[in-house]
Amino acid sequence: MDPMRECETAAPADIEARAADWLIRRRDGAGWREADRLALDAWLAESSAHLMAYWRLETAWSRADRLNALPKQVSANGLPARGRRLFPRLARTVAVLALFGGALAGARYFLPRVNAVTYQTGIGGHRIVALADGSKIELNTDTALRVSGDARQQNVSLEKGEAYFQIRHNPSRQFVVVAGGQRIVDLGTKFVVRDDINRVQVSLVEGSARLEPLNDSATARPVLLRPGDVAVATEHGVSLSRQPQAMMVSALSWRRDLLIFNNTPLAQVAEEFNRYNKRKLVVMGDDARSMGVGGNFQADNVAVFARVAQGVLGLHVESHSGEIVISR
Amino acid sequence: MADRPDIDGDAALRTAGEGANAAELKLWFVDEVLPLEAMLLQFLRRSIAGAADVEDIRQDVYMRLYQAARRQIPKPTKPLLFKIARDLLVDRARRQQIVSIEAIESIEALNFAIDEPAPDRTVIAREELRRLQIALDRLPPRLRQAVIMRKIECLSTREIGMRLGIADKTVEKHLTEGVRALANILYRETTELRSNS
Numbered sequence: 001m002d003p004m005r006e007c008e009t010a011a012p013a014d015i016e017a018r019a020a021d022w023l024i025r026r027r028d029g030a031g032w033r034e035a036d037r038l039a040l041d042a043w044l045a046e047s048s049a050h051l052m053a054y055w056r057l058e059t060a061w062s063r064a065d066r067l068n069a070l071p072k073q074v075s076a077n078g079l080p081a082r083g084r085r086l087f088p089r090l091a092r093t094v095a096v097l098a099l100f101g102g103a104l105a106g107a108r109y110f111l112p113r114v115n116a117v118t119y120q121t122g123i124g125g126h127r128i129v130a131l132a133d134g135s136k137i138e139l140n141t142d143t144a145l146r147v148s149g150d151a152r153q154q155n156v157s158l159e160k161g162e163a164y165f166q167i168r169h170n171p172s173r174q175f176v177v178v179a180g181g182q183r184i185v186d187l188g189t190k191f192v193v194r195d196d197i198n199r200v201q202v203s204l205v206e207g208s209a210r211l212e213p214l215n216d217s218a219t220a221r222p223v224l225l226r227p228g229d230v231a232v233a234t235e236h237g238v239s240l241s242r243q244p245q246a247m248m249v250s251a252l253s254w255r256r257d258l259l260i261f262n263n264t265p266l267a268q269v270a271e272e273f274n275r276y277n278k279r280k281l282v283v284m285g286d287d288a289r290s291m292g293v294g295g296n297f298q299a300d301n302v303a304v305f306a307r308v309a310q311g312v313l314g315l316h317v318e319s320h321s322g323e324i325v326i327s328r
Numbered sequence: 329m330a331d332r333p334d335i336d337g338d339a340a341l342r343t344a345g346e347g348a349n350a351a352e353l354k355l356w357f358v359d360e361v362l363p364l365e366a367m368l369l370q371f372l373r374r375s376i377a378g379a380a381d382v383e384d385i386r387q388d389v390y391m392r393l394y395q396a397a398r399r400q401i402p403k404p405t406k407p408l409l410f411k412i413a414r415d416l417l418v419d420r421a422r423r424q425q426i427v428s429i430e431a432i433e434s435i436e437a438l439n440f441a442i443d444e445p446a447p448d449r450t451v452i453a454r455e456e457l458r459r460l461q462i463a464l465d466r467l468p469p470r471l472r473q474a475v476i477m478r479k480i481e482c483l484s485t486r487e488i489g490m491r492l493g494i495a496d497k498t499v500e501k502h503l504t505e506g507v508r509a510l511a512n513i514l515y516r517e518t519t520e521l522r523s524n525s
Contacts, residue, residue, distance in 0.1 A: 012387045020504035028485045052357070052390040059358045060511035064460060064479050130482050258351050298351050 012053075018043070019053035023061060065128055065136070116148035121161070124276050124300050126257065134168035135175065140194075140254050141276045141299070149173075162194040164255060169207070178214065182233045184225075185210040191225070192251055200233045203243070203251050211238065259299050263292040266326070269305075277302045284327035288315060291328075353397060360405040361393065365515035368413060375417055385420070389413050463513035467506060474502035475510070 022040050026032060044051050121127050121139045129137045131147065133154065139145065143161025147154075151173065156165075158179040167175045169188030177184040179193050180200035189207030193200065202211055204225040211231050212222035223238060225231060228248065232239050243251075253260040259272050267289035270281035276299040283289050291313070297305050306324045310317040318325045368389065372382045392412050393405075402408040464472055477488045489499045 012383045015387070016508055017504065020507050021500070023507060024485070024500055024503045047391075048394045049387055049391050052387065052394055055354060055357055056362060056390075056515070057507050057511050059362055060514050061507050063514060064475070064507075064510055130480065132481070296351065301350075 012049075015047075015049055015053045016057070019050065019057050022054060023057050027061065065130065116146055118144065118146050120144040123278055126254070133170060133173065136166040138164040138166075138255060140164070158193055158195050160195055162192065162254070164190070164192045164252060166190045167207075180233065181214050181235075182238075183212050183214050185212065198234060202231045202233075203248060204229045204231075205248055205252070213238075253296075254299060257299050259297045261293050261295055261297070263294055265289060266291045266293055266309075269293050270326070273297075273299070273302050273305060276300050279321075280323045281305070282323050282325045284325060288326060288328040291315075349398075352401065353394070356397060356401050356405070357394065361390065361409065362515055364406060364409055368409065369516050371410070371413060372417075376420075381420075385413070385416055388416055392416075459514060460510075463510050466513060467509055471502050471506040471509065474499055475506040478503060 022043065025036065026040065044054060119127065119129050119137075119139060121141060121143050123142045125139070125141055125143075127139045129139065129147070131137070131154070135154070137145070137147075137156065140162040143163055144159040145161075145163060146157045146159065148157075149155050154173060154175045156163075156175075156177045158177060165177060165186075167186045167189055169175070169186060175186035177186075177193060179195045179202075180198075182200050182202070184191070184193065184202055187208045187210060189209045190205040191209055192203045192205065194203075202209075202225065204227055206227055208227075209225045210222050211225055211233070213233075223231060223240060225240075228242050228245070230241050230243050230247075230251075232241075250260040259269075259276075261269055261272075264272075266283050270283045274280045279302055281302060293313070295308070297308075302324065303319075306317050306319065306326070309315045309326050316327045365386075368386060369382070372385055376382065376385075389409065389412050393402075393409055396402065396408065396412075464475065467475060473492065474488055477483045477491065478485075483491070485496050485499045485503070489496045492499070
């Protein structure tokens with residue numbers, strides 16, 4: 001970038017307003033198209049002033065996610081949090097009761113809502129869902145999950161992909177995550193669930209949780225997970241291993257859009273990249289596939305990885321439109 | 329890890345610079361530069377009291393700092409940030425042919441400011457929620473309502489619009505103003521927030 005050109009940028013307030021506009025549209029998810037992404041990229045590339053303004057607001061906006069830790073205090077300040085919105089509805093209910101004297105009609109409004117909501121992300125997507133109880137779910141790339149619940153239980157069913165759960169423990173309301181035939185019952189915890197085909201992996205980061213099969217079979221029994229535990233459930237059963245802290249950090253690196261590898265076989269590296277990108281990495285030959293790779297990479301920038309593979313690892317790289325073929 | 333802001337997946341990284349470095353630059357900007365904004369603003373306001381171009385200079389400082397960081401990320405960041413700020417102020421004073429006494433004074437005073445110990449990380453984390461809440465309370469009611477619906481109730485722009493009975497464009501406007509106001513309150517006014525409570 002030419003520094004002279006950069007000094008001729010628009011007024012700071014305009015830049016900030018544009019950055020905020022991009023951010024809000026980008027984070028809304030709905031209606032965000034490939035063309036928007038390209039336009040945003042172009043705008044950010046135009047000037048580092050744009051980039052700085054965008055990062056600055058983005059960080060503030062992400063920090064504001066913590067707000068869901070204080071919904072009650074917030075609604076005390078005259079805000080329309082869930083509890084508060086109930087009042088006009090209750091008033092209406094009372095009016096209905098007075099007119100028809102029907103107790104049943106009113107009772108409906110006092111029952112907790114059992115709505116099921118589906119959240120999803122596309123390839124390369126990343127979304128944070130804050131639940132009313134203060135729990136948070138972060139969806140990784142290409143993920144779908146359904147959230148439902150009533151007064152006694154909160155249910156999340158992971159249909160595909162990977163999600164990081166930060167659960168606000170509530171002894172009177174169980175938090176249950178279902179994935180690939182397994183149930184994970186929260187006992188106050190943070191964990192990652194990844195649902196690949198035929199295989200569910202649960203990595204426990206903090207607290208504890210109970211893992212149990214959905215269908216009570218004679219052979220399987222519940223497993224209590226502790227921090228550092230990684231449970232892998234397949235149709236043959238559940239295996240448990242304990243991972244060092246570094247592995248946990250690496251398992252959560254997608255939250256920062258980084259892929260962290262540590263002597264990871266190239267075949268697995270390719271698989272990881274392919275979860276985030278439409279343009280797929282293909283590794284040919286066993287000697288290349290088993291080659292160990294280390295380092296931090298942006299999940300969505302497979303081209304950079306290809307350059308590293310060629311320049312640093314000395315591999316043969318062929319770029320096609322839909323895929324990048326790597327061999328020795 | 330929990331004390332750091334989460335960073336969403338964004339196109340920003342792709343355009344940040346060369347390769348894997350880009351992610352590093354972003355982490356550096358978020359973790360090292362943004363926490364200095366309160367101090368930088370304080371310094372700029374003290375140096376050029378009442379000037380309308382404080383924001384321009386702040387943005388200029390970030391831009392130059394970032395360009396330097398693309399070559400090599402400064403460690404530590406603070407001295408370079410204030411060196412850049414100081415140079416910009418000196419340039420500006422030369423250009424305007426006014427050298428205010430305050431400007432010189434605060435540049436001298438800066439040497440102390442730079443050496444102030446950074447607050448403890450746990451204090452920052454505890455402060456964070458309180459600051460956020462104060463920030464939220466200070467937003468104008470309509471903005472606050474929209475921000476809460478987005479952040480606490482996780483509603484989309486459309487859902488917020490339907491609930492409040494306003495157009496999507498208006499919701500977007502509330503949210504963009506909301507995020508800007510939040511950023512200003514979060515990164516600045518450290519001292520004011522403290523003395524208010």
